[in-house]
Amino acid sequence: MGNRYTGKIFIGEILAILLGLVFLVPFYYVFSNSLKPFADILTNTSSLPKVLEFQNYVNAFEKLDYLKVFSNSLMITIASNAVLVVFCSMAAYMLVRTKKKISNVIFMTFVAAMIIPFQSIMIPLMKTAGNFGLLNSIWGLVIMYLGFGSGMTIFLYHGFIKGIPVELEEAAIIDGCSRFGVFWRIVFPLLKPITVTIVILNSLWIWNDFLLPSLVLQDPELRTIPLATFFFFGQFTKQWDLALAALVMGIVPLLIFFFAMQKHIIKGITSGSIK
Known part of the structure; x- marks a missing residue:
């Protein structure tokens, strides 16, 4: 009886489909207008392209120096993820396994930091970064992402690690494994689901x-895809045909990555919550 297909379920599915279509409308405008001449974008943004203007992508590719800005974005993303996974997984492990009040205080401090708006610390952050020579540097930006991303990352790792039996670690220590070795050889491989999610x-x-x-990257050679795309919008001209093509080229790699890995998101989060 509980598995019957009822009218309420049908209505819920229709509403979900309609809501999904509403969220897809911006993507329609971006993709369709990226294939139009500039004049057609100004006259009718809602229509489908009359002629597919692939030259927009060729021009945007050249003006963006796409390979350069793509490699910058890729380097920053990979390096930031690497430092977040390494440092935050170790931090979360120690906070879980160290049964002291100070551990709870530190953990709650990381969680509380998640709600601080970036705009409220933007000016002092830039001043501090300038004093330490972190401005106009990819690695300086990576360090800042470590600071801003550690709250959520530690929070997710913390919930998952609590479900890993301590007996596994005790057995490894009896066999002569160090605390460092226990984490990297026993604990970290078990964190794969939540690591993929993070x-x-x-x-x-x-x-x-x-x-x-x-704010950090002033050198044109260090620009990421979002930064490079912004420069299609000048003080007096807005090159919508090239900007929209550039946006599509920035979105597509991330969409491919997301659709290839999306099944791990729910799996990792639910595993942590159940544990």
Whole structure:
């Protein structure tokens, strides 16, 4: 009886489909207008392209120096994910296994930091970064992403590690494994589901981020895809045909990555919550 297909379920599915279509409308505008001449974009943005203007992509590719900005975005995303996974997994492990009040205080501090708006610390952050020579540097940006992303990353790792039996670690220690070896040989391989989830979520954030790179990376050679796309919008002209093509070229790699890995998102989060 509980598995019967009822009218309420049908209505719910229709509403879900309609809601999904609403969220797809912006993507329709971006993709369809990226294939139009500039004049057609200005006259009728809602229509389908009359002629597929693939030259928009060729021009945007050249003006963006796409391979360069793509490699910058890829390097920043990979490096930021690497440091977040390494440092935050170890931090979360120690916070879980160290049964002291200070561990709870530190953990709650990381969680509380997640709600601090970036705009409220933007000016002192830039001043501090300048004092330490972190401005106009990809590695300086990576360090900042470590700071801003550690709250959520530690929070997710913390919930997952609590479900790993301590007996596994005790057995490894009896066999002569060090505490460092226990983590990397026993615990870290068990963190694969939540690690994949963390990498996906952080990649979506870091790849699309505009504000922090715009403050840190002033050298044109260091621009990411969002930064390079912004320069199609000048003071007096807005090159919508090239900008929309550039947006599509920035979105597609992330969409491919997301659809290839999306099944791990729910799996990792639910595993952590159940544990």
